[in-house]
Amino acid sequence: MNNPLALSATMEDYLETIYTLKEENGVARVGEIAEKLNVKSSSVNSAIKQLTDKNLVVHEKYGYVGLTKRGDKIASEIKDKHNILFRFLTEFLLLDPKEAEKEACCIEHSISKKTFLRLTKFFKFLEEGLSTEKPKILQLFEVYIETGKRIQCDCETQEIN
Amino acid sequence: MNNPLALSATMEDYLETIYTLKEENGVARVGEIAEKLNVKSSSVNSAIKQLTDKNLVVHEKYGYVGLTKRGDKIASEIKDKHNILFRFLTEFLLLDPKEAEKEACCIEHSISKKTFLRLTKFFKFLEEGLSTEKPKILQLFEVYIETGKRIQCDCETQEIN
């Protein structure tokens, strides 16, 4: 019943961290991964072992940690989920970026591909709006969050052209 | 560093399931909890032991499983998160209810109180709109999901009154 290819949230975090470190520093090392994830190097080691067995990570003893093609693909998908969630939390729910960052980290392992795609589509939809400013409804929501008051606007009731 | 009162997603699921069973049947029994969560009764047993130690659950041997006041409060908060996520996924992202249900189950353990409150506020905001129909932007998004086309509407650019 359970997909044997499915990764635990923990393993996804390892992949994502390796991916991020490679983006930031060009390479990823055991100690850095440990630091980012707030675990000990020995934990990183055993995770790497598992991910290597799954053909997602490459690693020669005492050397850099890398991603296979498959590992890289999975990592970037997780990263994409993270990013769209971050956008949603900051641009839409107007949460503090620091909080939103932590929150996205957490939720990224729970959302399905479909939800990810829908959220992505939503932002694409917003961006394809002619105007350069935010849609009225989000502007109103911002005011509502700050003041608790709902300014009226006829865009709510008017017909679609 | 880590909050000792924090519950694992697993323990939250147990609380929530007990809560739901009590809603549905008036009482909750070990076997029903096991069935809902797709685990064995022995697993339920050890979970109950832990939750009892934390003063969240009451249970006398071979009897019904109940929630303490604190347990009930926590369970209802989880349920609230679940419900608001379900609404977001179905009403806003227009996902299939069955999928949305599963997804909400998953995400409910990851979102913070703040995110929950913001989402709640967002729906309250929508409901306080004068019109009885959905806000224009969501109507447009629905069309966009179905057709890939973005119908123009001047509500995007007009001034707030």
Place this chain on the structure above:
DNA sequence: TTTAAAATTTAGATTAGTCTAAAAATATAA
């Protein structure tokens, strides 16, 4: 009321993910 069936509990094994402590390898500095 005794017996059979169903539900619950206990005991003990297993797995994933973590840790500590010690050993091994690599990098750095004198």
Place this chain on the structure above:
DNA sequence: TTATATTTTTAGACTAATCTAAATTTTAAA
């Protein structure tokens, strides 16, 4: 280049959550 410091690896313990199998208790039926 040798000694020291840092990093990585290994070995083995621990915890949370699960399972199986067996024992116990409760429920229902004969």
